[in-house]
Amino acid sequence: MKAKKKFWKKLKSKYKLSIMNETTFEEVMHARLSRLHVVSALSMLSVILVALTTILIAFTGLREFIPGYPDRGMRRQITMNALRVDSLAVELARRDRFFNSIRAVIAGENGRADSLTGEIAPAVKMNYDTVPLGASDEERNFRELVEERERFNLTLGALPTAASSENFYHCFPPLAHGIISSHFDESVHHYGIDLVAQQNANVSAVLGGVVIFSDWTLKTGYVIQVQHAGDFISIYKHNSELLKKQGDPVRVGEAIAVVGNTGEQTTGPHLHFELWRGGKPVDPEKYINFE
Numbered sequence: 001m002k003a004k005k006k007f008w009k010k011l012k013s014k015y016k017l018s019i020m021n022e023t024t025f026e027e028v029m030h031a032r033l034s035r036l037h038v039v040s041a042l043s044m045l046s047v048i049l050v051a052l053t054t055i056l057i058a059f060t061g062l063r064e065f066i067p068g069y070p071d072r073g074m075r076r077q078i079t080m081n082a083l084r085v086d087s088l089a090v091e092l093a094r095r096d097r098f099f100n101s102i103r104a105v106i107a108g109e110n111g112r113a114d115s116l117t118g119e120i121a122p123a124v125k126m127n128y129d130t131v132p133l134g135a136s137d138e139e140r141n142f143r144e145l146v147e148e149r150e151r152f153n154l155t156l157g158a159l160p161t162a163a164s165s166e167n168f169y170h171c172f173p174p175l176a177h178g179i180i181s182s183h184f185d186e187s188v189h190h191y192g193i194d195l196v197a198q199q200n201a202n203v204s205a206v207l208g209g210v211v212i213f214s215d216w217t218l219k220t221g222y223v224i225q226v227q228h229a230g231d232f233i234s235i236y237k238h239n240s241e242l243l244k245k246q247g248d249p250v251r252v253g254e255a256i257a258v259v260g261n262t263g264e265q266t267t268g269p270h271l272h273f274e275l276w277r278g279g280k281p282v283d284p285e286k287y288i289n290f291e
Contacts, residue, residue, distance in 0.1 A: 011036040171206045171288045172253040174236060174273050180290055181270065184283040191281035192235065192274030195290070199240070199269040203257040205250045206234050206275070206288060214246045220272065221262025226250055235274040238266045 011034065018030040057066070178195035209228035217223050220237040224244060227233055240260020250256055261269045275284040284290075 011039075172204055173288055173290060174203055174206055174234075175201060175259070175271060176204075177201070178271065178290065180285075184281075184285065186281060191276075192237075192272050193284055193290075195271045195273060197259045197269065197271060199259060199261070201259040202255040203236050203239060203259060203271055204253050205256050206252070207232065208252045209234075209250060211244045211246050211248045211250060211256070214242050214244055214248075217263065219263050219265045221260065221266065222257065224257050226256070231278050233276040235272075235276070237272040237274075238263050238270060 014032050014034045016030055017033055019028045020026060021028055175195050175197050178197045178201075180193055181196045182190065182194035184190065184193055203224075205226055207226070207228040209226045209232075211224060212227045212233070213223065213225035215223065222239040222242050223235065223237045224239065224242050225233055225235045236257055238260055239257040240262060241258040242256070243258065244250060244256045259269055259271050273284055275282050275287065
């Protein structure tokens with residue numbers, strides 16, 4: 001206790017600080033200080049210096065001269081790299097979902113890839129030998145017999161002409177599985193037929209030819225037109241996606257679009273198909289078997 005009082009007394013003990021002229025020994029100024037005053041003054045000065053240094057570094061460009069501190073260009077590059085990494089992560093996730101979907105299709109799984117993880121959801125393994133409503137043995141035998149007989153027959157879709165009966169075309173159905181919901185009726189300006197189908201089903205070219213139009217229209221959405229031999233033009237409307245561009249050659253049965261529900265004049269996923277010859281619409285059901 002005595003040592004503590006003694007130490008405190010020393011801190012409070014006052015001393016005289018004099019500044020004298022070296023030549024005349026005249027006292028210029030003097031001050032009475034104690035050790036406590038000196039320690040307090042030095043502490044306050046240190047706090048002020050630290051505060052000023054912090055303000056200069058935080059709010060001025062001096063911080064860029066500190067070793068290891070990134071400058072403006074480096075910070076911009078760091079931000080751009082972070083954005084690129086995020087974009088790459090998204091693309092990799094999409095690629096994984098795509099590959100998982102393909103693997104599920106190849107494996108025959110009726111599943112769907114999760115949008116976040118890319119994993120295939122639990123699905124039922126399809127067994128096509130036991131699918132309900134499948135063909136019987138008699139029906140399969142009959143189909144094989146008909147296919148064998150018609151294997152080299154290219155006159156399934158005969159186009160009638162008044163002058164000659166030699167112009168025959170093998171017209172391929174535009175949809176593998178489509179139900180006619182609206183027939184051809186020129187009196188109400190319905191110059192084609194409407195085929196109801198599943199969303200994202202493939203649309204095939206009915207004949208070989210060249211794409212003369214492939215673009216978006218306001219009323220009928222994505223439209224593709226194909227010029228064929230014999231002055232025929234086939235038109236496919238309301239698609240969700242076009243697989244061919246203008247000028248591309250197409251073969252009979254080749255996928256050229258995807259069934260959709262685009263355009264103002266649509267009421268659901270379907271294909272509006274038109275067949276024109278010599279600038280006039282013709283009934284597609286007379287040349288193509290849609291059953």
